[in-house]
Amino acid sequence: xxxxxxxxxxxxxxxxxxxxxxxxxxxxxxxxxxxxxxxxxxxxxxxxxxxxxxxxxxxxxxxxxxxxxxxxxxxxxxxxxxxxxxxxxxxxxxxxxxxxxxxxxxxxxxxxxxxxxxxxxxxxxxxxxxxxxxxxxxxxxxxxxxxxxxxxxxxxxxxxxxxxxxxxxxxxxxxxxxxxxxxxxxxxxxxxxxxxxxxxxxxxxxxxxxxxxxxxxxxxxxxxxxxxxxxxxxxxxxxxxxxxxxxxxxxxxxxxxxxxxxxxxxxxxxxxxxxxxxxxxxxxxxxxxxxxxxxxxxxxxxxxxxxxxxxxxxxxxxxxxxxxxxxxxxxxxxxxxxxxxxxxxxxxxxxxxxxxxxxxxxxxxxxxxxxxxxxxxxxxxxxxxxxxxxxxxxxxxxxxxx
Amino acid sequence: xxxxxxxxxxxxxxxxxxxxxxxxxxxxxxxxxxxxxxxxxxxxxxxxxxxxxxxxxxxxxxxxxxxxxxxxxxxxxxxxxxxxxxxxxxxxxxxxxxxxxxxxxxxxxxxxxxxxxxxxxxxxxxxxxxxxxxxxxxxxxxxxxxxxxxxxxxxxxxxxxxxxxxxxxxxxxxxxxxxxxxxxxxxxxxxxxxxxxxxxxxxxxxxxxxxxxxxxxxxxxxxxxxxxxxxxxxxxxxxxxxxxxxxxxxxxxxxxxxxxxxxxxxxxxxxxxxxxxxxxxxxxxxxxxxxxxxxxxxxxxxxxxxxxxxxxxxxxxxxxxxxxxxxxxxxxxxxxxxxxxxxxxxxxxxxxxxxxxxxxxxxxxxxxxxxxxxxxxxxxxxxxxxxxxxxxxxxxxxxxxx
Numbered sequence: 001x002x003x004x005x006x007x008x009x010x011x012x013x014x015x016x017x018x019x020x021x022x023x024x025x026x027x028x029x030x031x032x033x034x035x036x037x038x039x040x041x042x043x044x045x046x047x048x049x050x051x052x053x054x055x056x057x058x059x060x061x062x063x064x065x066x067x068x069x070x071x072x073x074x075x076x077x078x079x080x081x082x083x084x085x086x087x088x089x090x091x092x093x094x095x096x097x098x099x100x101x102x103x104x105x106x107x108x109x110x111x112x113x114x115x116x117x118x119x120x121x122x123x124x125x126x127x128x129x130x131x132x133x134x135x136x137x138x139x140x141x142x143x144x145x146x147x148x149x150x151x152x153x154x155x156x157x158x159x160x161x162x163x164x165x166x167x168x169x170x171x172x173x174x175x176x177x178x179x180x181x182x183x184x185x186x187x188x189x190x191x192x193x194x195x196x197x198x199x200x201x202x203x204x205x206x207x208x209x210x211x212x213x214x215x216x217x218x219x220x221x222x223x224x225x226x227x228x229x230x231x232x233x234x235x236x237x238x239x240x241x242x243x244x245x246x247x248x249x250x251x252x253x254x255x256x257x258x259x260x261x262x263x264x265x266x267x268x269x270x271x272x273x274x275x276x277x278x279x280x281x282x283x284x285x286x287x288x289x290x291x292x293x294x295x296x297x298x299x300x301x302x303x304x305x306x307x308x309x310x311x312x313x314x315x316x317x318x319x320x321x322x323x324x325x326x327x328x329x330x331x332x333x334x335x336x337x338x339x340x341x342x343x344x345x346x347x348x349x350x351x352x353x354x355x356x357x358x359x360x361x362x363x364x365x366x367x368x369x370x371x372x373x374x375x376x377x378x379x380x381x382x383x384x385x386x387x388x389x390x391x392x393x394x395x396x397x398x399x400x401x402x
Numbered sequence: 403x404x405x406x407x408x409x410x411x412x413x414x415x416x417x418x419x420x421x422x423x424x425x426x427x428x429x430x431x432x433x434x435x436x437x438x439x440x441x442x443x444x445x446x447x448x449x450x451x452x453x454x455x456x457x458x459x460x461x462x463x464x465x466x467x468x469x470x471x472x473x474x475x476x477x478x479x480x481x482x483x484x485x486x487x488x489x490x491x492x493x494x495x496x497x498x499x500x501x502x503x504x505x506x507x508x509x510x511x512x513x514x515x516x517x518x519x520x521x522x523x524x525x526x527x528x529x530x531x532x533x534x535x536x537x538x539x540x541x542x543x544x545x546x547x548x549x550x551x552x553x554x555x556x557x558x559x560x561x562x563x564x565x566x567x568x569x570x571x572x573x574x575x576x577x578x579x580x581x582x583x584x585x586x587x588x589x590x591x592x593x594x595x596x597x598x599x600x601x602x603x604x605x606x607x608x609x610x611x612x613x614x615x616x617x618x619x620x621x622x623x624x625x626x627x628x629x630x631x632x633x634x635x636x637x638x639x640x641x642x643x644x645x646x647x648x649x650x651x652x653x654x655x656x657x658x659x660x661x662x663x664x665x666x667x668x669x670x671x672x673x674x675x676x677x678x679x680x681x682x683x684x685x686x687x688x689x690x691x692x693x694x695x696x697x698x699x700x701x702x703x704x705x706x707x708x709x710x711x712x713x714x715x716x717x718x719x720x721x722x723x724x725x726x727x728x729x730x731x732x733x734x735x736x737x738x739x740x741x742x743x744x745x746x747x748x749x750x751x752x753x754x755x756x757x758x759x760x761x762x763x764x765x766x767x768x769x770x771x772x773x774x775x776x777x778x779x780x781x782x783x784x785x786x787x788x789x790x791x792x793x794x795x796x797x798x799x800x801x802x803x804x
């Protein structure tokens with residue numbers, strides 16, 4: 001847990017002692033399974049906002065090569081972490097392949113495996129077995145939907161526009177409803193923590209009841225689950241397991257700040273991992289933009305980790321181009337927030353200096369997407385762009401005002 | 403000025419008397435030149451956030467057909483207004499063509515014409531002549547950079563990372579520096595207002611000194627000009643000319659709210675027209691996303707009118723696809739803000755209802771871009787999408803929780 005801090009200290013420009021204190025307080029986690037040979041990544045207080053890219057297949061579409069390509073594209077676009085969300089068959093194969101071919105922290109949702117292999121016969125043994133197997137393989141963080149409890153779901157009917165959109169959440173909730181039993185992840189939380197601790201795997205407490213519509217944001221089921229996550233966070237911290245808290249979802253713009261502050265309060269400042277949030281439900285085909293708006297505002301107010309959303313969210317699995325666009329949109333949101341919360345604006349200063357000087361080569365180097373150069377390479381041969389041509393304001397301002 | 407309010411009242415769901423009071427107070431303007439036969443559009447207090455799309459050519463690239471195509475694409479993507487920013491030759495031709503073939507309010511920057519035709523010999527006569535000609539043609543609103551004054555520019559050198567990025571602003575500033583004379587738009591503001599009033603043309607007070615880099619945001623030159631705009635706003639209001647105030651530009655995320663509130667205070671709640679704002683300088687090739695983040699936050703806090711930014715901002719004139727993407731990104735920002743400031747969330751509720759019911763046809767109808775259906779039309783033949791396949795959370799939650 002306290003290993004590998006020198007490298008992080010350097011990368012994040014935070015002294016090791018401060019990192020240690022934050023890890024101890026639970027406001028920072030380090031992602032790196034003890035059996036995996038990768039550079040660790042810190043998430044939480046005083047460090048850069050991180051971006052996760054989801055990959056993974058579904059029963060309707062499984063192609064190992066495609067998913068590996070998406071993983072590489074996500075890494076190239078500077079995703080900080082990857083999660084495999086595969087359901088159906090091929091989960092072991094895909095996980096091992098991605099772990100072998102990438103070098104950034106990798107997360108999973110073990111209940112997908114337990115359920116894909118056992119359906120309603122899934123039980124705590126098959127879940128623990130999936131968790132243990134995935135830990136052994138080197139997974140660095142795992143979403144565990146332990147906060148959705150029987151008392152919440154028994155009253156859920158009719159309370160929301162969309163009851164459950166979280167896939168793991170709906171699996172667990174349906175299992176509970178079918179079996180009339182408590183959530184096995186909740187009931188056996190200590191056993192789960194013991195496995196994770198053995199491998200230094202961080203637990204990402206899933207929000208099974210994240211709002212799927214702006215209408216349902218910040219409602220009672222969401223907050224009931226958050227309260228459970230707050231309690232589970234305290235238990236995990238005592239056990240020495242790093243915790244991330246997952247959060248919404250679809251949230252109107254004026255509720256984003258409050259959601260972050262509420263999570264931080266209830267969960268003792270544990271790192272907050274938001275999916276989006278999407279600030280409107282209607283941006284079909286453009287949810288990466290809706291998500292960048294919500295993500296930037298969330299991160300400015302303290303969210304630590306942004307799960308990317310691709311243009312094909314709500315429409316289907318993304319292709320490689322969608323993965324790239326999703327990562328870039330989230331990176332823009334993360335950086336816009338870090339400029340404010342970490343005063344991280346050196347690169348913006350350099351970009352604007354290059355822009356003033358019409359130094360295209362430098363601008364392309366500093367831009368969020370290195371591939372932009374390929375499309376606009378002819379600019380390196382000239383000064384002003386086609387926007388203004390000879391009427392370039394930057395050029396004409398030089399004479400008198402620089 | 404008080405004509406055409408019935409239609410607006412219906413469209414905006416605001417009683418005519420309230421609209422009249424707001425126009426009188428100067429917190430609302432109606433865009434429609436008295437000689438033009440189009441539906442009027444209201445901008446300001448208590449009405450939906452509007453989106454402008456810029457079109458127009460430069461000396462490096464002039465093609466009438468291309469620009470007309472962009473205008474049509476912007477209208478199809480539901481831009482509320484168009485502005486022609488052409489510099490160089492062909493300004494008359496392009497303006498007349500767009501005015502003839504479109505039916506939404508149309509704006510211009512007359513100093514572009516005066517300067518393109520006269521260069522440094524431009525004077526108040528050529529400016530007034532351009533304004534009058536464009537008013538006669540039916541232009542509905544005009545950017546006039548009257549707030550940049552000699553006392554500001556004489557101290558500008560060395561004060562900013564990028565002195566001036568506004569094209570109109572740099573033309574005027576360079577003209578002042580060359581001629582050592584006061585800004586002719588400032589000195590002859592009353593004559594300009596008289597022409598505009600004759601045609602019910604709204605003045606959009608340009609922000610020649612809008613920050614071109616986050617580093618320069620909310621700096622002294624920007625605020626000096628804003629103070630002038632506040633004064634000019636009072637003069638125009640007295641003369642019975644509707645006023646919009648233009649605003650930044652590049653603004654760090656935590657300064658966006660304050661910029662809106664400052665403008666509203668200094669300018670007596672006049673409608674605020676923001677260009678972006680862009681919340682980072684480094685989103686080269688993706689500035690529509692950077693702008694959507696800033697625009698949503700600005701509009702939530704009171705900005706009334708978003709000037710779109712396309713993916714090719716800072717790189718060149720947009721193509722038709724870029725125009726479409728720019729309009730859609732700004733529409734997402736505008737709607738995310740209107741959900742909050744106008745409680746305008748009926749369509750989100752309908753979308754989420756359709757999503758819950760896996761009613762793809764309805765989702766495509768309600769989505770921000772009607773063309774998305776073409777790409778994903780096969781979804782109308784099935785229920786769940788490729789994201790989860792048979793593991794669809796929405797479907798599995800139905801049995802127990804709806």
